[in-house]
């Protein structure tokens with residue numbers, strides 16, 4: 001898989017009133033009460049999102065537990081089969097026949113949620129898998145962390161997914177779910 005370590009991050013405030021793209025290496029981010037980019041550049045404190053897309057390298061075929069710790073709204077999808085990035089998940093659950101698995105889904109039905117962990121488990125083959133992560137800050141502080149481990153903790157111990165195991169891609173079809 002070519003490209004730099006990290007995932008392609010699309011930051012958006014108020015439906016792309018402001019937006020920016022960058023490669024995000026660390027899947028453990030704490031923005032405090034600030035927006036991802038300076039308020040002096042027009043970014044608001046709240047109601048911003050980041051969509052991370054790219055590929056995840058799975059080192060061993062195994063059952064994996066993913067844990068996302070964040071506030072407000074977040075989701076994680078993994079494609080168990082198709083490596084094409086054209087068919088991003090657009091709904092929950094993914095369309096019938098799709099290989100996208102909605103591993104983690106936190107819609108934060110109370111509007112604003114305190115930071116908390118949500119886990120999902122799935123079986124993955126060794127190799128690259130398309131990955132799609134969505135985070136939305138409604139208000140207050142903003143942070144997210146994405147960890148993995150195998151159910152047999154001796155194979156892949158719980159840790160933040162390392163940047164060397166993810167690759168971003170450039171795609172005009174990347175959209176918020």
Ligand SMILES: [Ca+2]
Nearest residue numbers: 071139140141
């Ligand atoms: Ca928040």
